[in-house]
Amino acid sequence: MKFIALEIESPNTTAADYEPHLRNEARHVWDLQQQGIVRESYFRSDQHTAVLILECESLAQAQLLTSSFPLVQQGLIHFDLIPLAPYSGFSRLFKA
Numbered sequence: 001m002k003f004i005a006l007e008i009e010s011p012n013t014t015a016a017d018y019e020p021h022l023r024n025e026a027r028h029v030w031d032l033q034q035q036g037i038v039r040e041s042y043f044r045s046d047q048h049t050a051v052l053i054l055e056c057e058s059l060a061q062a063q064l065l066t067s068s069f070p071l072v073q074q075g076l077i078h079f080d081l082i083p084l085a086p087y088s089g090f091s092r093l094f095k096a
Contacts, residue, residue, distance in 0.1 A: 002039070003062045004082040007050040013076055024070040037065060052079075059083060 029052070032038040040053035056062040059081065066072060066079040 001056055001058065002084040003054040003056060003059070004084065005050075005052040005054055005062070005066055005079040006082070007052075007077050008080055009049060009077050010075060017074075017076055018071065021070045021074055021076070028069055032065070049077075054081075 029038055029041055033041070037055055038052050039055050042051040043049065044051055054062055054065065056065065062081050062083075066081065069077070069079075071077045072079070
């Protein structure tokens with residue numbers, strides 16, 4: 001099952017709060033990419049927050065995985081998880 005994970009920064013944080021943890025955060029994302037869990041990673045162009053495409057078995061697994069990110073554990077960010085399903089609208093148009 002695919003999920004979009006949108007990073008939400010905690011209020012009243014500064015770049016200095018993040019700096020000591022960024023290398024560990026990047027390593028964690030890379031490790032999850034190597035495992036096939038993080039399928040894609042982006043920064044939003046309108047704000048400097050991460051957007052991840054995750055492949056997980058369930059919402060519970062996605063929640064568990066995103067809670068393990070170093071920046072989440074430090075209370076600097078959390079993720080809004082959006083479950084995705086294949087688009088089924090074509091069947092209404094092309095009655096197969």
